[in-house]
Structures are given as structure tokens and as C-alpha cells.
Amino acid sequence: MNRMRASKDMWLWISGAALVIGLALATAGNRFAAFIIGIVFLNVLWTAGMNLLYGYTGLVSMMTAGVAGIGAYGTVKLFLDYGWSFWFAVPVSAVGAAAVGVILGLPALRLRGFYFVLSSLVIQVALTLVFIYFPQFTNGDTGITQIPRPGLWLPGFGAVDLTGPGFEIILGLLALAGVAVVYMIIRSRMGAFIIAIREDDLLAEELGIDVTRYKVMVFFISSLLMAVGGAFYAVYTGFISPRSFDVLMSMNIWLMVAFGGRGTIAGPIIGSAILVPIPFLLQELYQIKDIFYGSLIILVTVAMPAGVYGTILKWWRVRRQKQNTAVAPVAIKRMPAE
Amino acid sequence: MNEILLDARQVEKQFGGIRALASVDVQQAVGETLGMIGPNGSGKTTFVNVVSGHLSIDAGSISFAGAPISGRRPHAITRAGLTRTYQAVRVFSKLTVADNLRTTALAAGREEGVKDSHVRELIHWLELDRRLDAIAGMLTLFEQRRLELAMRLALRPKLVMLDEPVGGLSAVEITHMMKLLGELKTRYSLFVIEHTMRVIRELADRVVVLVSGQKIADGRPEEILRDERVVRNYLGSQGA
Numbered sequence: 001m002n003r004m005r006a007s008k009d010m011w012l013w014i015s016g017a018a019l020v021i022g023l024a025l026a027t028a029g030n031r032f033a034a035f036i037i038g039i040v041f042l043n044v045l046w047t048a049g050m051n052l053l054y055g056y057t058g059l060v061s062m063m064t065a066g067v068a069g070i071g072a073y074g075t076v077k078l079f080l081d082y083g084w085s086f087w088f089a090v091p092v093s094a095v096g097a098a099a100v101g102v103i104l105g106l107p108a109l110r111l112r113g114f115y116f117v118l119s120s121l122v123i124q125v126a127l128t129l130v131f132i133y134f135p136q137f138t139n140g141d142t143g144i145t146q147i148p149r150p151g152l153w154l155p156g157f158g159a160v161d162l163t164g165p166g167f168e169i170i171l172g173l174l175a176l177a178g179v180a181v182v183y184m185i186i187r188s189r190m191g192a193f194i195i196a197i198r199e200d201d202l203l204a205e206e207l208g209i210d211v212t213r214y215k216v217m218v219f220f221i222s223s224l225l226m227a228v229g230g231a232f233y234a235v236y237t238g239f240i241s242p243r244s245f246d247v248l249m250s251m252n253i254w255l256m257v258a259f260g261g262r263g264t265i266a267g268p269i270i271g272s273a274i275l276v277p278i279p280f281l282l283q284e285l286y287q288i289k290d291i292f293y294g295s296l297i298i299l300v301t302v303a304m305p306a307g308v309y310g311t312i313l314k315w316w317r318v319r320r321q322k323q324n325t326a327v328a329p330v331a332i333k334r335m336p337a338e
Numbered sequence: 339m340n341e342i343l344l345d346a347r348q349v350e351k352q353f354g355g356i357r358a359l360a361s362v363d364v365q366q367a368v369g370e371t372l373g374m375i376g377p378n379g380s381g382k383t384t385f386v387n388v389v390s391g392h393l394s395i396d397a398g399s400i401s402f403a404g405a406p407i408s409g410r411r412p413h414a415i416t417r418a419g420l421t422r423t424y425q426a427v428r429v430f431s432k433l434t435v436a437d438n439l440r441t442t443a444l445a446a447g448r449e450e451g452v453k454d455s456h457v458r459e460l461i462h463w464l465e466l467d468r469r470l471d472a473i474a475g476m477l478t479l480f481e482q483r484r485l486e487l488a489m490r491l492a493l494r495p496k497l498v499m500l501d502e503p504v505g506g507l508s509a510v511e512i513t514h515m516m517k518l519l520g521e522l523k524t525r526y527s528l529f530v531i532e533h534t535m536r537v538i539r540e541l542a543d544r545v546v547v548l549v550s551g552q553k554i555a556d557g558r559p560e561e562i563l564r565d566e567r568v569v570r571n572y573l574g575s576q577g578a
Contacts, residue, residue, distance in 0.1 A: 189444045208446065
């Protein structure tokens with residue numbers, strides 16, 4: 001059974017990889033479409049991190065953009081000012097950003113519900129202010145422009161050009177890796193524990209689950225995905241500023257997860273794929289762009305509170321449930337030996 | 339008396355101006371079923387909450403299986419072998435019965451989840467076999483009580499603290515639950531809070547009575563249910 005699932009999973013990831021490579025190559029001739037695809041991939045990575053935090057653990061964090069910002073600024077600083085290789089700067093910055101995120105978020109992790117949201121919002125605002133008021137590191141409000149794309153040398157391929165679809169392919173594979181990380185966590189023992197924490201953290205603790213430890217672990221992994229996304233965003237767009245990583249970005253990532261279906265693997269991918277292109281595609285209709293975007297979100301959240309994919313999944317589960325509702329007879333049997 | 343399992347000494351707990359527990363001493367031996375009775379607001383659930391680590395104590399000490407547990411977090415106390423149920427049944431109501439049990443089994447270090455032999459036996463004993471795919475919140479109260487019990491027993495505890503285990507059940511269901519608890523008593527040390535005197539009479543080896551946070555009596559059920567102070571403060575005509 002496990003081998004069957006592993007084989008099914010392997011084919012799923014191979015198909016996913018083929019899809020992202022296909023999408024990147026199919027849009028290669030149209031840089032506008034390719035750029036939208038690239039941004040969708042980045043958002044899939046970010047929403048994977050948010051989904052782990054919000055969808056599976058029940059923590060609505062509003063400081064995710066700030067953590068992505070630390071990853072972005074850290075990488076750019078090491079890459080441009082210190083001459084590090086981009087590919088080495090990314091993991092170092094991402095681990096640093098995740099560690100900073102955990103340290104800043106640690107007091108908030110002891111809080112629940114609304115109070116956690118509020119604390120993370122305050123941290124996000126503070127991080128944005130740091131990005132603005134420490135220009136020696138961030139170039140302040142002006143931001144950092146003309147960030148070059150990194151070079152890549154692959155054995156057997158030599159130097160790979162990352163100015164064309166090559167970079168979109170990397171972003172796509174990165175997004176797929178992020179989703180795979182969340183998928184593997186959810187299928188593991190840790191996944192069962194964080195879902196238990198989302199459902200009832202007091203009961204989870206009562207069953208012997210170290211709730212604080214698992215919250216910190218989830219926060220770290222989620223921050224890592226955010227920070228890696230931030231670093232790649234910087235070199236992909238070539239420009240970062242405090243506005244790139246403000247509270248609106250945190251809210252947008254949260255919205256995509258809620259819109260697509262929190263606590264599902266496919267939901268955030270669907271949310272990103274639908275919501276990210278809208279502002280780009282409606283650029284010429286700027287008068288109604290935001291109205292359309294807002295109306296769509298309201299419509300989906302009212303008609304489908306579990307999100308697009310979440311609602312489909314719920315409908316399917318209820319249908320299966322109805323076929324299995326026979327009430328078991330109550331007859332006392334012998335108690336099992338301990 | 340057998341080896342002491344739970345040893346609470348001079349336990350104090352105050353909520354603002356209200357003294358919920360006033361210098362309460364409770365000892366329970368291994369294999370013993372201890373009942374705790376008292377009027378609403380007498381501190382029974384507060385006692386369970388301080389023992390299980392959900393509330394801190396203001397003074398006194400609590401030891402379990404020979405080791406101090408006051409100040410330890412609930413998950414650590416559970417891992418030490420002490421588990422509890424709640425007045426209002428507590429299961430993961432949006433998850434299926436199977437997922438509730440799988441999570442508990444994993445928390446207890448049983449990687450096979452619901453396929454673990456002990457968990458399967460519990461499922462069978464508590465008649466949950468045909469409800470594994472049901473959402474826990476959709477079960478009847480009695481089924482939820484059985485699921486709650488299965489989850490706690492899957493942890494292989496040394497002591498099970500039951501807070502009103504027959505609360506809200508019908509007369510027929512109470513009879514069934516009594517049979518289950520009767521079997522449970524032969525294998526586990528139980529601590530039972532109940533208002534239904536029939537449960538205490540039939541189940542408890544010893545009874546502690548709390549009134550306004552103070553222990554006013556401690557003894558065998560037949561003695562306690564005749565004790566004049568207990569009758570006056572709590573039982574009224576019920577104990578007769």
C-alpha cells in the first residue's frame with residue numbers, strides 16, 4: 001500500500017515538474033505572460049508556507065511578508081555588496097530570516113486567535129519600518145534597483161542562461177519543492193500533530209503533544225519558504241523596496257490560501273493561479289480592476305467559506321460520508337488486555 | 339495501602355478573591371478507584387486541572403508516580419502517564435473518528451496509528467468499528483464519550499481522571515457506561531468526579547468530598563454517603 005502511494009506520489013511530482021517546465025516554455029515567446037507565470041510560481045511557494053502555518057496549524061500570521069523581506073534584503077546584500085554566490089547567499093539568508101522570524105514571533109506563538117494575528121501584525125509593521133529607516137542596509141524607501149539575475153553553471157550543461165524561461169523553470173521547480181515539503185510534512189506524524197493543534201490546541205497538549213515546540217517548528221519552516229521566495233523575487237523582478245514586503249503582501253498571501261482552500265495541498269495553488277494574474281490582466285481596466293478583484297473574493301468567501309478547492313473536497317467527503325452513516329449497535333464486549 | 343500513585347499535599351488555588359482549593363490533601367494508591375464529589379463550584383474540576391497541569395498551583399505540591407509534577411506542562415504530565423477527560427466531552431470534532439485515534443496513537447509513539455493492535459482492540463471494545471469514517475462531531479454524545487475514552491486509553495495511562503463520565507447520558511447509556519467503567523477499573527487506576535451517586539457507590543473504592551474548596555470527608559463510599567456533614571452540605575436526600 002505504501003509502495004503504491006509512493007509510486008503514485010512520484011508520478012504526481014514528475015507530472016508537476018513537467019507542467020511547470022511546459023508552462024515556462026510555452027510562455028517563453030511572450031515575456032509578459034512568462035513574467036505572470038513566474039510571479040504565480042513565487043506566490044505558490046509563499047502560499048505553501050502560509051498554508052502550513054494558517055491552513056494546517058491554524059495560525060494566521062501577518063508578518064510573513066516581513067520575513068520574506070529579510071530573506072530578500074539579506075540575499076541581495078550578500079550577493080551584491082559582499083560578492084557571495086547567489087546560490088550560497090539564499091540558504092544563508094533564508095535560515096537567518098527564519099531564525100529572526102521565530103525569535104520575533106516566539107512571544108506571539110504563546111497567544112491564540114485574534115491576539116496572535118494582532119501581535120504578528122505589529123511585528124510586520126515594525127519590520128516595514130526597519131526596512132525604511134535603516135537605509136544603510138536597505139536603501140530606505142527608494143529601494144534597491146537593477147538587481148542582476150544570478151548566473152548558474154550546471155555540470156553537463158555549462159553556463160545556463162537565466163534571462164529567458166530558465167528562471168521561470170527554476171521558480172516553478174522551487175514552488176513545486178515548497179508544495180512537496182508541505183505535502184510530506186502533512187503526511188508525517190508532525191502533520192497529524194499540527195492538524196490536532198489547529199483543531200484544539202488544549203486537547204492536543206492533553207494528548208501529550210508539545211504544542212509550543214510544533215508551533216515553533218512550523219513557524220520556522222514556513223518562514224524558510226517565505227524567505228527563499230523573497231530572495232528569488234528580488235533577483236526575478238530586479239527591484240525591492242519596503243513596499244514590496246508590506247502588510248498588504250501578507251494579506252494577499254493569506255487571501256490566496258483562504259480563496260483556494262486552506263488546509264488542502266491544491267487549494268493555495270488554485271488561489272495563486274486565479275488571483276495573481278487578475279491585476280496583470282486587468283491593467284487597462286484600472287478603474288474596475290480592484291472592484292472586480294474584491295467582488296470575486298467576497299463572492300467566493302460567502303458562497304464557498306472553505307475556498308474553491310476546499311468546498312469541492314468537502315462536498316465529495318459529505319457524499320462519501322452519507323454512504324456510511326449506519327449507527328453502530330451498543331453491546332458491551334470484553335475489555336482488551338492492556 | 340498500595341504504593342502511592344497520586345500525592346497532592348496542601349494544594350492551594352485562588353482565582354482573584356475566590357479560594358477554589360484550600361489546603362487540599364489527596365492521596366491515591368495504585369489500582370485504586372478514587373471518587374470525588376461535591377456541589378457545583380466546590381473545586382473538583384479545579385483539582386483535576388491543577389493535577390493535569392492545565393492550571394498552576396499557588397501553594398502545596400503534587401507528585402505522580404513518585405515524581406513531582408507541579409509546574410510541569412500538560413503534555414509532559416500526560417507523557418508521565420496521567421490522562422483526563424472533560425465535563426464537556428472533548429474530541430477533535432471536525433476530524434474523523436479514525437483521525438482522532440490516529441493522532442492519539444502517534445502521540446503515544448505508536449507509528450501504526452489505528453492499525454496498532456492495542457488501538458484496534460480499543461476500537462472493537464468501545465464499538466467504534468463502524469464509525470471510523472464518521473466525523474467525530476456528528477457522533478451521539480455516548481459515542482463521543484466512548485471515543486474520548488478510547489483516545490485516553492490509547493495513551494496507555496497509569497491514571498485516568500474522569501470528569502463526570504456519565505454527564506448528559508440517558509439511563510440506558512449510563513448502564514452501558516457503568517459496565518465499561520467497571521471493566522476499566524479492573525485494569526487502571528481511576529479518579530472519578532461524578533454527581534450521579536450510583537456511579538460513585540458502584541465504582542469508587544474511596545471517596546473524597548470537597549465543599550467550597552475544602553476537603554470535608556475522605557473514606558469508603560458507604561461511610562461517606564452516611565456522613566452527616568456530607569449529607570447536610572451536598573447530598574441532601576440523594577445519599578439516603
